Amino acid sequence: MTSKPSIVADTEYQPSAVPFWRDPDKRAIVFQVVALLLVAFVSYYLFSNTQANLERQSIATGFGFLGKEAGFEIGESLIAYSAADRYVDALLVGALNTIKVSFIGIVFTIVLGTLVGIARLSSNWLVAKLAGSYIELMQNIPVLLQLFFWYAIFYESFPSPRQALNPFAGVFLCNRGLIFAVPETHAAHATMGWAFAAALVIGWGLHRWGNRRQARTGQIFPSIRVSMALCIFLPFLVWVFAGTPTAMDVPELQGFNFKGGVTVSPEFSALLLGLVFYTAAFVAEIVRAGIQSVGRGQVEAAMAIGLLPGQVLHLVILPQALRVIIPPLTSQMLNLTKNSSLAIAIGYADFVAVTNTTINQTGQAIEGVALIMLVYLFFSLSMSLFMNWYNKKMALVER
Amino acid sequence: MKLNRVTALVAILSLLAAGIAFAGKDLDAVKKKGFIQAGVNGGVFGFGMPDEKGVWKGLDVDTARAVAAAVFGDASKIKYVPLTAQQRFTALQSGEIDLLTRNATRTLSRDTQLGLNFVTVNYYDGQGFLVPKKLGITSAKELGGATVCVLPGTTTEQNAADFFRTNKMDWKPVVIESTSELAKTFFAGRCDVLTSDASQLAGTRAIAPNPKDYVILPEIISKEPLAPAVRHGDDQWRDIVDFSVLAMINAEELGITSENVDEMLKSSDPTVQRFLGVIEGNGSALGLDEKWAYNIIKQVGNYGEVFERNVGVNTTLGLERGLNALWTNGGLMYSPPFK
Numbered sequence: 001m002t003s004k005p006s007i008v009a010d011t012e013y014q015p016s017a018v019p020f021w022r023d024p025d026k027r028a029i030v031f032q033v034v035a036l037l038l039v040a041f042v043s044y045y046l047f048s049n050t051q052a053n054l055e056r057q058s059i060a061t062g063f064g065f066l067g068k069e070a071g072f073e074i075g076e077s078l079i080a081y082s083a084a085d086r087y088v089d090a091l092l093v094g095a096l097n098t099i100k101v102s103f104i105g106i107v108f109t110i111v112l113g114t115l116v117g118i119a120r121l122s123s124n125w126l127v128a129k130l131a132g133s134y135i136e137l138m139q140n141i142p143v144l145l146q147l148f149f150w151y152a153i154f155y156e157s158f159p160s161p162r163q164a165l166n167p168f169a170g171v172f173l174c175n176r177g178l179i180f181a182v183p184e185t186h187a188a189h190a191t192m193g194w195a196f197a198a199a200l201v202i203g204w205g206l207h208r209w210g211n212r213r214q215a216r217t218g219q220i221f222p223s224i225r226v227s228m229a230l231c232i233f234l235p236f237l238v239w240v241f242a243g244t245p246t247a248m249d250v251p252e253l254q255g256f257n258f259k260g261g262v263t264v265s266p267e268f269s270a271l272l273l274g275l276v277f278y279t280a281a282f283v284a285e286i287v288r289a290g291i292q293s294v295g296r297g298q299v300e301a302a303m304a305i306g307l308l309p310g311q312v313l314h315l316v317i318l319p320q321a322l323r324v325i326i327p328p329l330t331s332q333m334l335n336l337t338k339n340s341s342l343a344i345a346i347g348y349a350d351f352v353a354v355t356n357t358t359i360n361q362t363g364q365a366i367e368g369v370a371l372i373m374l375v376y377l378f379f380s381l382s383m384s385l386f387m388n389w390y391n392k393k394m395a396l397v398e399r
Numbered sequence: 400m401k402l403n404r405v406t407a408l409v410a411i412l413s414l415l416a417a418g419i420a421f422a423g424k425d426l427d428a429v430k431k432k433g434f435i436q437a438g439v440n441g442g443v444f445g446f447g448m449p450d451e452k453g454v455w456k457g458l459d460v461d462t463a464r465a466v467a468a469a470v471f472g473d474a475s476k477i478k479y480v481p482l483t484a485q486q487r488f489t490a491l492q493s494g495e496i497d498l499l500t501r502n503a504t505r506t507l508s509r510d511t512q513l514g515l516n517f518v519t520v521n522y523y524d525g526q527g528f529l530v531p532k533k534l535g536i537t538s539a540k541e542l543g544g545a546t547v548c549v550l551p552g553t554t555t556e557q558n559a560a561d562f563f564r565t566n567k568m569d570w571k572p573v574v575i576e577s578t579s580e581l582a583k584t585f586f587a588g589r590c591d592v593l594t595s596d597a598s599q600l601a602g603t604r605a606i607a608p609n610p611k612d613y614v615i616l617p618e619i620i621s622k623e624p625l626a627p628a629v630r631h632g633d634d635q636w637r638d639i640v641d642f643s644v645l646a647m648i649n650a651e652e653l654g655i656t657s658e659n660v661d662e663m664l665k666s667s668d669p670t671v672q673r674f675l676g677v678i679e680g681n682g683s684a685l686g687l688d689e690k691w692a693y694n695i696i697k698q699v700g701n702y703g704e705v706f707e708r709n710v711g712v713n714t715t716l717g718l719e720r721g722l723n724a725l726w727t728n729g730g731l732m733y734s735p736p737f738k
């Protein structure tokens with residue numbers, strides 16, 4: 001059953017010697033060897049030419065600069081960092097900032113994109129048209145412009161810290177960002193975190209047990225609701241046992257800026273809003289396509305056998321729609337992560353911004369750009385690895 | 400047939416390799432092109448910025464024009480490449496530009512690790528702070544806790560970090576790559592302070608919605624000798640750029656201006672005669688036309704003229720000569736003998 005074209009089989013004619021350029025198999029090998037040689041030659045040429053040029057201009061090479069003192073400050077950081085730390089610490093701060101904005105951005109994008117995608121299919125004319133115009137508008141304005149727009153809104157329209165808006169006690173909004181009170185650090189907080197994690201594990205166990213029991217006896221166990229209650233109740237219990245610590249770290253205006261509390265900077269907010277609103281428009285279309293790919297008969301059949309609307313969504317529509325949704329959704333998540341490098345335009349200290357400064361101070365452009373490529377490759381590959389695993393899990397199981 | 404194509408490709412690639420290897424001579428490349436590609440700022444008034452008619456103006460622009468006048472006898476043979484602070488050195492290293500005249504501070508690490516050669520300083524600057532008057536601040540020592548607007552990839556960024564660290568003050572940088580975007584952000588109040596070289600602060604204040612609302616604090620926290628730069632590898636090119644700057648300084652010292660340069664050709668002073676190429680020697684030593692210095696002064700002017708025209712007291716910037724006066728007037732501008 002091989003699919004080789006066999007003209008010979010018809011005629012039973014075998015030529016004595018086929019020249020190699022007439023034999024597709026041999027020809028293919030020759031082409032591949034030539035292509036490989038060309039690639040090798042070009043890479044060797046680029047590498048040696050770069051080496052020679054760097055040497056001629058006596059530009060330092062290597063990654064030794066990573067251990068030197070960075071000497072520049074970074075606006076926001078998830079870890080302790082000062083100008084006295086090394087370049088490698090500065091780069092780590094940048095990478096964490098990229099992860100922060102990408103992760104939060106992806107979560108918000110999926111939520112917003114799903115809502116808009118469903119709204120697009122709504123039978124309510126106004127809702128459907130609103131969602132449609134949102135998608136058209138956001139998809140067709142370059143994301144960089146959108147970033148400038150959001151950033152300008154923050155610094156142009158919000159007042160200075162001394163006239164900060166104070167909508168609720170402990171929450172301030174000004175052109176330095178959103179500043180709000182948080183509970184003062186207390187030993188109980190770590191334990192509460194563990195309690196929350198424990199609740200998640202128990203919830204997962206309950207869900208599995210509930211499913212098995214349902215398969216055996218047909219009885220339904222409300223595992224989702226019980227898990228949610230556990231997630232709230234367990235940390236709360238720890239908090240009560242720790243003596244209900246209620247001290248708050250309230251931001252206060254001191255000199256130029258607010259001290260205390262947590263600050264969400266305008267740069268971060270503008271980048272997050274820009275990326276989320278832009279990418280969500282694409283996700284909405286993906287979600288819509290996914291839902292529409294499930295045949296109408298499926299829904300009607302599900303309702304005919306008496307499933308509730310929630311069950312129809314959960315058991316019939318979603319499992320089939322997700323197969324269509326996941327692959328393009330993955331590529332949108334990767335897009336968002338890569339687009340976050342536009343941060344440099346509005347002053348958010350992401351990995352590219354920090355690396356650029358490092359390149360400029362040390363002159364190690366090739367090493368710096370190589371690091372940027374490596375880090376983004378790592379982000380992208382690990383994300384698509386995870387999504388491929390999830391996709392396989394969701395894929396149609398053929399029996 | 401196939402083989403022929405491969406051979407042709409290999410031949411083309413080796414030609415390319417050869418071409419790049421020979422391009423090491425920056426001067427030859429410039430002469431062959433017929434113009435100089437100069438990296439300039441593009442957004443700093445008085446140093447490098449196109450005017451409303453699109454004509455490039457500024458102290459750094461005039462420095463580049465002086466080099467073109469020396470090499471081609473025509474100050475207009477330049478293509479300007481506006482660069483951000485972050486792009487400038489890479490652009491020079493990679494050969495995208497032949498000459499960098501973009502208010503770059505000469506430092507040890509830039510001169511060595513970046514593979515650059517800085518030549519004679521064309522503006523002695525220092526870093527200062529620009530604040531809105533309504534903050535009521537009179538000294539940089541009162542800036543504890545401030546949010547500071549700063550350009551990335553500059554010595555300014557590091558100096559600010561050092562200054563706040565030395566004075567044990569907290570601060571938060573807002574780092575934006577584009578000079579104009581940074582100024583806009585500062586005027587809108589995103590930062591309390593804008594820090595940069597004092598000359599740039601004067602330029603930024605000049606384009607503020609209301610310049611009188613802003614004040615430059617008295618502290619100058621660093622030395623910023625701004626100098627043109629070339630890449631390593633062509634000493635003759637470096638000499639030409641260096642002496643083009645020096646020629647402007649020397650002319651001011653000799654009292655030669657763009658207006659009297661033709662009369663000065665008749666001067667009996669051998670120093671002037673040597674400088675203007677009446678007595679030959681300097682031109683051939685640099686590999687240029689003997690009239691090179693004459694062309695610079697005739698077409699661009701001496702350093703004093705260039706300074707006053709672009710940034711001096713009668714311009715919007717209104718900067719005093721200060722450190723940039725001739726050594727004979729208590730400044731730092733000093734040229735070696737032209738012989």
